[in-house]
Amino acid sequence: MNAEVHPIKTAAETALAQSFAAVKRALPGAGAVGALREDAFRRFEAEGLPHRRVEEWKYTDLRALMREAKPLADVPDAAAKARAKDVLATLPAIEARRVVFVDGALVLELSDLAGLEAGLTIRSMAQALAAGDGDLLAHLGRIVPTDDVAVVLNTAFMGDGAVIRVARGAALAQPIHLVFVNAGGEPAAVFARSLVVIEKGARAMLVESHVGATASEDQVNTVLELKVGDEAHVDHIKITGDGAGALHVSTLMAAIGAHARFNEFLFTTGGAVVRNQAFVRFDGEGTIAGIRGASLLKGRQHADTTLVADHAVADCTSREVFKSVLDEEGRSVFQGKIIVQRNAQKTDAKMATHALLLSETAEADNKPELEIFADDVQCGHGATSGALDEDLLFYLKARGIPAKEAQALLIQAFVGEAVEGIEHAGLRDALMDHVVAWLEARG
Amino acid sequence: MHLLEVKNLRVEVDGKKILNGLELSVSRGSVHALMGPNGSGKSTLAHVLAGKDDYVVTQGEVLLDGEDILALPPEERAAKGLFLAFQYPFEIPGVATMTFLRTALNAQRKKRGEDELSTPEFLKRVRAVAGKLGIEQEMLRRGVNVGFSGGEKKRNEILQMALLQPRLCVLDETDSGLDIDALKVVADGVNGLRSPERAFVVITHYQRLLNYIVPDVVHVLSRGRIVKTGDKQLALDLEATGYAQYQEEMA
Numbered sequence: 001m002n003a004e005v006h007p008i009k010t011a012a013e014t015a016l017a018q019s020f021a022a023v024k025r026a027l028p029g030a031g032a033v034g035a036l037r038e039d040a041f042r043r044f045e046a047e048g049l050p051h052r053r054v055e056e057w058k059y060t061d062l063r064a065l066m067r068e069a070k071p072l073a074d075v076p077d078a079a080a081k082a083r084a085k086d087v088l089a090t091l092p093a094i095e096a097r098r099v100v101f102v103d104g105a106l107v108l109e110l111s112d113l114a115g116l117e118a119g120l121t122i123r124s125m126a127q128a129l130a131a132g133d134g135d136l137l138a139h140l141g142r143i144v145p146t147d148d149v150a151v152v153l154n155t156a157f158m159g160d161g162a163v164i165r166v167a168r169g170a171a172l173a174q175p176i177h178l179v180f181v182n183a184g185g186e187p188a189a190v191f192a193r194s195l196v197v198i199e200k201g202a203r204a205m206l207v208e209s210h211v212g213a214t215a216s217e218d219q220v221n222t223v224l225e226l227k228v229g230d231e232a233h234v235d236h237i238k239i240t241g242d243g244a245g246a247l248h249v250s251t252l253m254a255a256i257g258a259h260a261r262f263n264e265f266l267f268t269t270g271g272a273v274v275r276n277q278a279f280v281r282f283d284g285e286g287t288i289a290g291i292r293g294a295s296l297l298k299g300r301q302h303a304d305t306t307l308v309a310d311h312a313v314a315d316c317t318s319r320e321v322f323k324s325v326l327d328e329e330g331r332s333v334f335q336g337k338i339i340v341q342r343n344a345q346k347t348d349a350k351m352a353t354h355a356l357l358l359s360e361t362a363e364a365d366n367k368p369e370l371e372i373f374a375d376d377v378q379c380g381h382g383a384t385s386g387a388l389d390e391d392l393l394f395y396l397k398a399r400g401i402p403a404k405e406a407q408a409l410l411i412q413a414f415v416g417e418a419v420e421g422i423e424h425a426g427l428r429d430a431l432m433d434h435v436v437a438w439l440e441a442r443g
Numbered sequence: 444m445h446l447l448e449v450k451n452l453r454v455e456v457d458g459k460k461i462l463n464g465l466e467l468s469v470s471r472g473s474v475h476a477l478m479g480p481n482g483s484g485k486s487t488l489a490h491v492l493a494g495k496d497d498y499v500v501t502q503g504e505v506l507l508d509g510e511d512i513l514a515l516p517p518e519e520r521a522a523k524g525l526f527l528a529f530q531y532p533f534e535i536p537g538v539a540t541m542t543f544l545r546t547a548l549n550a551q552r553k554k555r556g557e558d559e560l561s562t563p564e565f566l567k568r569v570r571a572v573a574g575k576l577g578i579e580q581e582m583l584r585r586g587v588n589v590g591f592s593g594g595e596k597k598r599n600e601i602l603q604m605a606l607l608q609p610r611l612c613v614l615d616e617t618d619s620g621l622d623i624d625a626l627k628v629v630a631d632g633v634n635g636l637r638s639p640e641r642a643f644v645v646i647t648h649y650q651r652l653l654n655y656i657v658p659d660v661v662h663v664l665s666r667g668r669i670v671k672t673g674d675k676q677l678a679l680d681l682e683a684t685g686y687a688q689y690q691e692e693m694a
Contacts, residue, residue: 413537
């Protein structure tokens with residue numbers, strides 16, 4: 001991290017400081033939680049917003065991109081809930097248990113929390129913080145500790161989110177769908193924080209959707225801490241579909257136990273500036289993980305995927321596959337780091353990133369990094385970027401398929417290669433429908 | 444009126460003249476074989492007919508049913524009934540063969556103002572032609588040509604041809620890379636499509652294919668133009684004498 005002192009604060013930094021002073025007593029949780037917030041904010045103030053000279057944020061200069069800090073979102077009123085309902089109607093029909101947050105706050109009447117399966121508990125993060133819940137504090141910020149500035153800022157301001165536990169051996173029959181809707185009339189800031197603990201041998205699938213009602217310039221900072229127990233099987237699919245003006249910064253911090261299966265998928269079509277961070281640490285041997293994603297960007301959208309896969313123990317397999325489709329002036333950034341610790345022998349990790357550029361002005365930046373300290377490992381990365389294959393387009397057109405349709409088929413196939421990694425057929429279909437809709441909107 | 448008329452066709456690639464005033468007339472119901480040495484312009488003609496855009500037509504006309512198709516994009520030529528069986532069919536990972544066939548068939552039907560085929564009717568047609576060509580259902584679920592052998596790719600081209608029912612079929616060295624059994628399957632597929640309304644231009648380097656797809660007319664192409672036209676005997680003569688004499692004539 002960069003310890004450089006900022007003599008002059010940016011307008012956004014000043015606004016954040018004023019906002020913290022004004023709201024900290026009203027934020028959920030006193031005592032230990034309050035101390036956590038104070039400590040986090042001090043660390044944020046020391047660092048300031050990250051900029052291009054901070055290596056981890058080189059391609060996403062938050063200091064320049066975040067011109068101002070929006071006020072914290074209000075508790076949703078009836079009108080906001082009604083607007084949220086309209087947005088919910090546009091979500092893909094996934095058979096799932098919905099937990100809905102409007103402008104960052106859990107809304108029970110839009111959620112489906114009745115009749116929870118045995119072994120499943122779902123609580124409001126705001127309530128758990130307010131109660132100073134000991135179990136929560138034992139995990140909060142501790143699953144994969146980080147000094148990352150987005151997480152630090154989230155800890156200072158964290159509001160609501162989901163606290164989920166799936167008990168040992170429980171297998172959830174249907175996915176849990178966390179839906180974060182920004183429905184407010186005025187642009188606002190939301191700091192969502194969720195904690196999910198999946199105990200030994202449990203099976204769970206978590207879908208997380210972020211959607212915005214309008215093109216409003218919301219600022220979303222969302223953090224999910226996830227603990228996957230030994231022999232558990234967990235899928236997490238995050239769909240970033242915020243409004244066209246939104247700044248969305250998201251962090252996943254996941255620790256995976258032994259002999260587990262973990263599949264992560266990051267799907268991004270929304271937002272003006274998106275930063276998806278995933279810090280995944282392997283804590284137990286014999287685990288197989290897939291960390292995948294796809295971004296479809298147009299206009300002047302910017303989406304940054306920053307991944308750290310930390311093989312801390314031996315004998316784990318990970319596959320990282322990221323695809324981006326870039327039209328107009330869309331820009332994708334991929335920073336992927338695989339760490340293989342000294343004891344992590346027999347690690348098998350392969351990372352691939354592919355960018356498809358549909359215009360002359362699109363841009364893809366790729367920064368793969370391998371840090372390998374063990375000597376008996378298989379580890380590699382590959383990156384490509386290019387346009388659609390003219391020969392394949394001609395082949396399709398020569399069979400009577402019009403140019404736009406031919407392009408769409410090839411783009412779907414390109415994205416499909418990453419989406420295939422999702423085990424749930426309904427979700428695969430839902431995401432591919434999303435891709436088709438994106439292509440149709442492209443005209 | 445001929446189904447296909449090529450008039451004084453001159454084509455360049457990267458400034459190099461490949462076709463130099465080619466003339467060709469093909470009537471309905473006929474099979475024309477186009478033979479010639481490597482580099483004589485056979486494949487260029489096939490690609491120009493299909494509408495590939497790396498080729499610059501500097502002069503001439505290509506008439507399908509009397510209509511000049513040179514200004515049309517490839518997909519519109521296909522919808523008008525022109526089909527090119529590729530010498531090297533491409534692999535398209537992630538696009539299932541069934542999706543590809545269905546998209547192509549329905550796009551052509553739509554362009555012609557016909558209704559899209561229902562799923563059962565489409566499947567019935569695909570199964571019927573696949574069966575004749577010995578193409579397994581499993582192969583149709585795979586990505587287009589992905590993991591197919593050379594022979595399977597050629598059979599897949601014929602499958603597309605049989606399904607799309609074009610009026611003018613251009614076969615670009617369909618025999619290349621085929622063993623004799625695969626060659627027979629492909630030839631049977633082509634012969635099964637022969638009809639009074641449909642014509643074939645069979646491009647080949649070797650006479651062998653023409654034992655199985657018997658042509659009505661044989662042309663010899665050299666340096667971008669047709670230098671000799673005859674019946675099937677011409678192909679047999681060529682097998683004996685080679686192409687050297689035609690190349691010298693041009694020199």
